[in-house]
Amino acid sequence: MATRKLAFVVRSLPYKTEASRLALTHAISSQTVEIYLNDGDLVEASISYVGDGVFNVMKNQQAGKHYGITTNEGHAKNTLLLDLKVLICKEDLDKFGLTEENLVMDADDLGGDMKANIVSYSEIQKEMETADHLLFC
Amino acid sequence: MKLAVLMSDYRTGSDIIDRLSAEKLGIILVGNGVYHAAAKEDGKACAILDKKAEFFALTEDFESRGFTADKLDSRVKAVNYSDVVDLIFNDYEKVIWL
């Protein structure tokens, strides 16, 4: 029985490329990975938003209205319905003048009980150090 | 941690490199990342090379872009794909792509 920790680090802006969206969908897929593993083995994913990546968790994304596609906001909310650790870099929020009022911080409206955590970059560095593998997107 | 960064871009990614800290850091310049090793702006070498790290540049990629090994900054060692595999498996524990 073992657990492998994967740290997804989202640093890219949403929509122009698929990178950040795929980071979220891959991280979410950690919830069903056991079908490929031996009993008791686990893959645990976390998601950290750094640099430009913090824009992925903006509220009120309307890509559905304008392009008919799911939003990164929706995917970010889905990560909070699951047992994923979500970290958002405080220094980058400060740089862009963003606060938690602007961000998807929970999925209370969908019945989720996880919260996103606004943390200093040093906490994200620690998350990277404790992970087995790093996946930058 | 012992971290290898595969740096594939010239104009982006430096912000991440600036923040990263690792007990042992290797920066492997690949793709357009090789310009960090060979290009000079206003006569100055790229600031990324001042980072406390070991630097490598992929021969296939700097040669593809018109540079030769003798044009690389003295802090950068030329490597090939086989060397990169060995670096990843033997010298570092984690690998990221920027």
Added chain:
Amino acid sequence: MGKLTIGTFSSLVGSMSLDFAVKLAEAAVKKGHNVDFWMSGNATMLAKKGQKAFKDYSFLSKTLQEMLATGNFNITACEACAEARGYHKEDCPEGFQRKSMDWYLASTFEADRVLHIGGD
């Protein structure tokens, strides 16, 4: 010998990052390592058979088939990403697999090293 899992989102045409991933995989396989190669997003373009070689564009099919023949190389495309691009099961080259994203995460479980190329 170790196991390397490479995941990539990069396009076959329009980016050289997929070339890097394939050449790195090739070098690893030649050294006796096992490689799992995962393609998501635009990288699934690599999982479309019938590609023709033009000098202006990357052509990686031959290298991939040679690696598959070693038995130490596994190549798998994200099924949803491929379907979204109109590549169906019957379009997949011989030896390639199509799976959901959790396959990739499972591959990392036993990997000694993971290289995730999350973008072009």
